[in-house]
Amino acid sequence: MSSTDIFDVIIVGAGPAGLTAGIYACRGGLKVAVVEGGAVGGLASTAANVENYPGVEIADGFSLCYTMLEQCKAAGARFVFDRATRFDLGGEIKRVVLAGGGELVARRVILAVGASPRKLGLEGEDRLAGKGVSYCATCDGALFKGKTVAVAGGGNTALEDAFYLEKLAAKVYLIHRRDALRADAVYEKRLKTSGIIPVWDSVVRKLVGDDKLTQIEVENVKTNILSTLFVDCVFVAIGQTPNTSGLEMLARDGFGYVITDEEMRTNVDGVYAAGDVRHKSLRQIVTACADGAIAANTCIKSMMRTKK
Ligand code: NAP
Numbered sequence: 001m002s003s004t005d006i007f008d009v010i011i012v013g014a015g016p017a018g019l020t021a022g023i024y025a026c027r028g029g030l031k032v033a034v035v036e037g038g039a040v041g042g043l044a045s046t047a048a049n050v051e052n053y054p055g056v057e058i059a060d061g062f063s064l065c066y067t068m069l070e071q072c073k074a075a076g077a078r079f080v081f082d083r084a085t086r087f088d089l090g091g092e093i094k095r096v097v098l099a100g101g102g103e104l105v106a107r108r109v110i111l112a113v114g115a116s117p118r119k120l121g122l123e124g125e126d127r128l129a130g131k132g133v134s135y136c137a138t139c140d141g142a143l144f145k146g147k148t149v150a151v152a153g154g155g156n157t158a159l160e161d162a163f164y165l166e167k168l169a170a171k172v173y174l175i176h177r178r179d180a181l182r183a184d185a186v187y188e189k190r191l192k193t194s195g196i197i198p199v200w201d202s203v204v205r206k207l208v209g210d211d212k213l214t215q216i217e218v219e220n221v222k223t224n225i226l227s228t229l230f231v232d233c234v235f236v237a238i239g240q241t242p243n244t245s246g247l248e249m250l251a252r253d254g255f256g257y258v259i260t261d262e263e264m265r266t267n268v269d270g271v272y273a274a275g276d277v278r279h280k281s282l283r284q285i286v287t288a289c290a291d292g293a294i295a296a297n298t299c300i301k302s303m304m305r306t307k308k
Helices: 016-027 042-046 061-075 137-144 156-166 185-192 285-306
Strands: 006-012 032-035 078-080 084-088 094-098 103-111 115-117 148-152 171-175 197-199 202-208 215-220 226-229 233-236 240-242 271-273
Touching: 006 016, 006 094, 006 285, 016 032, 016 061, 016 103, 016 285, 032 103, 042 061, 042 115, 042 137, 103 285, 137 148, 137 156, 137 233, 148 156, 148 202, 156 171, 156 185, 156 233, 171 202, 271 285
Parallel strands: 006 032, 006 103, 032 078, 103 271, 148 171, 148 233, 171 197
Antiparallel strands: 084 094, 094 103, 115 240, 202 215, 215 226
């Protein structure tokens, strides 16, 4: 790739939204670069079992995303494995500056940068990350075979993590701040017949351990009673925050998610957003893919209209 290459579109992020955008944009005849600074597939690639992607009865997230990557490559997208650190999006020609020192230039940009797991915000959390605090059950679960673990959260991610860990660990606690789950009803039903121990109306208040986590302190938010759980790992699954660092020029909602119209257009001309980073009502692999397809289509149509 020469420094003078001008792409039609730079897609930032190679999760399901970005990869689908890449497939559609390439098939629409655009010259496409896809930038990814982390793992291909993003958070979706860490899902142990995907059971609600139509047409695929069950798949692990990594395999599903890997197939999307292969499709995107085969369609003709150029992949750049580097982190986008700065965005110059205001003009007709957009620039994406990379951590490695280079930059990419294009007429359009699709931001499919996703979201990252939210932290508990507790003292020692960063120090104990990888030593008994984890944000990815499928990545780290195997390290806790036969041990006692806890999952914090009550959404789909927390429940999927807990079911996955139940197959490996001796004991799994599910610590949720309310007495009703946010997760889908199907998971609520499955929880009742599982061996997972729910700890309702409770939050993790303290992480204890020097070199590794040994116990956590949990507070019942209704009674304010503190109790200790001796666990080898706490898997944090309390939601996500959008990856919008460097994208302050974009209109965002109160939680930081990028606001788009139905065609995935942001408030900046020629800049689109797709997937989990976008303000939307349902964050799923299937909706991320749909966003990516629409963003690419909008991009293709706008380039045909302006003939550039
Ligand atoms: P989520 O749906 O936002 O759930 C976050 C959970 O963590 C909620 O139960 C929330 O409690 C709790 N929580 C938030 N902040 C907390 C805090 N500071 N302390 C303690 N608990 C806290 O997040 P998610 O489970 O990561 O899912 C993210 C999105 O991906 C969702 O749209 C989800 O449906 C989707 N997803 C879908 C699938 C699937 O369909 N297979 C799988 C994974 C994720 P409250 O309930 O009280 O707010």
